[in-house]
Amino acid sequence: MSHLAELGRRIARLAGDNPCPLWIEGVVVFAAERVTEPMGTVVEPMLTLVAQGAKCSVLGDHVFEQQPGQIAVMTVDLPLISRISRASPSTPFLGLGLPIEPAIIAQLLVDGGPTTIRPHDGPGIAVDDADDNLLDAIVRLMRLLDEPRDFRVLAAGVRREIHWWLLNGPQAAMIRQAGIADSRLALVARAIGWIRTRYDRVIRIDDLASYAGTSVSSLNRHFRAVTAMSPLQYQKQVRLHKARAELIAAPHDVAAIGYSVGYDNPSQFSREYRRMFGAPPGQDAIRLQSMAIIQE
Numbered sequence: 001m002s003h004l005a006e007l008g009r010r011i012a013r014l015a016g017d018n019p020c021p022l023w024i025e026g027v028v029v030f031a032a033e034r035v036t037e038p039m040g041t042v043v044e045p046m047l048t049l050v051a052q053g054a055k056c057s058v059l060g061d062h063v064f065e066q067q068p069g070q071i072a073v074m075t076v077d078l079p080l081i082s083r084i085s086r087a088s089p090s091t092p093f094l095g096l097g098l099p100i101e102p103a104i105i106a107q108l109l110v111d112g113g114p115t116t117i118r119p120h121d122g123p124g125i126a127v128d129d130a131d132d133n134l135l136d137a138i139v140r141l142m143r144l145l146d147e148p149r150d151f152r153v154l155a156a157g158v159r160r161e162i163h164w165w166l167l168n169g170p171q172a173a174m175i176r177q178a179g180i181a182d183s184r185l186a187l188v189a190r191a192i193g194w195i196r197t198r199y200d201r202v203i204r205i206d207d208l209a210s211y212a213g214t215s216v217s218s219l220n221r222h223f224r225a226v227t228a229m230s231p232l233q234y235q236k237q238v239r240l241h242k243a244r245a246e247l248i249a250a251p252h253d254v255a256a257i258g259y260s261v262g263y264d265n266p267s268q269f270s271r272e273y274r275r276m277f278g279a280p281p282g283q284d285a286i287r288l289q290s291m292a293i294i295q296e
Contacts, residue, residue: 007094027097028096036083041245052093053068054085055082059078070128075125075185100166109167112164123228184226187219190213199242200261240272240276
């Protein structure tokens with residue numbers, strides 16, 4: 001059995017009939033029998049792999065298609081709008097995710113010794129084919145889930161190996177920056193963390209730049225390069241994604257939810273929500289809620 005076929009079989013068994021992504025020992029697995037609506041969320045640093053089906057993610061104006069055998073690597077928290085773009089009952093979408101840990105990357109940079117890698121100047125997400133070494137390590141990690149005693153002893157070493165293959169793969173420059181404290185990615189990650197803890201408040205760019213340890217012009221330049229948007233646009237997307245998630249549970253409480261994510265003006269909230277998701281908040285929430293009920 002090929003690595004990809006084995007991964008698909010294991011993902012399907014672990015995910016079962018669960019309609020939501022399922023976390024097991026730090027690994028997230030997901031299966032879907034139908035294509036899904038575009039949904040937004042802030043994705044933390046992670047490696048995702050598609051074993052079967054296809055997935056599409058959007059960051060600003062950038063579109064990332066993921067086919068079977070391809071990985072997506074995200075090295076900072078990014079507000080993505082994603083959907084399962086190919087799935088059916090006979091050939092369901094099957095995927096998994098593993099957190100990327102900057103501390104492991106930093107240690108590998110020390111242990112691996114000096115190396116020359118071109119600077120990374122693109123966004124904090126990339127899609128590439130997974131090579132055999134990486135797939136082999138992921139398969140072995142998934143096998144360990146069947147043996148809890150072995151998992152406790154061996155999983156940390158396999159996770160380290162997965163990071164090593166990422167550090168020596170097509171996105172080595174981006175992965176390397178994720179482990180260096182004074183890199184551009186680290187600077188943007190600090191700014192993102194500050195925004196996410198204050199997404200419902202007014203943010204002054206001067207204060208944000210000071211916290212990140214750089215100038216306003218440098219912050220804006222690096223932030224846009226990594227996230228495809230400005231800091232204030234990022235804050236707006238975080239607000240609206242948060243509001244959409246809350247509205248699914250309470251579709252008739254539009255004004256209160258808008259206020260809870262930082263909008264003092266209900267009209268502005270409704271206008272910006274509609275611009276991003278294509279429908280007013282209440283109407284969009286009722287539609288998504290009804291779809292969830294039908295799916296269940």
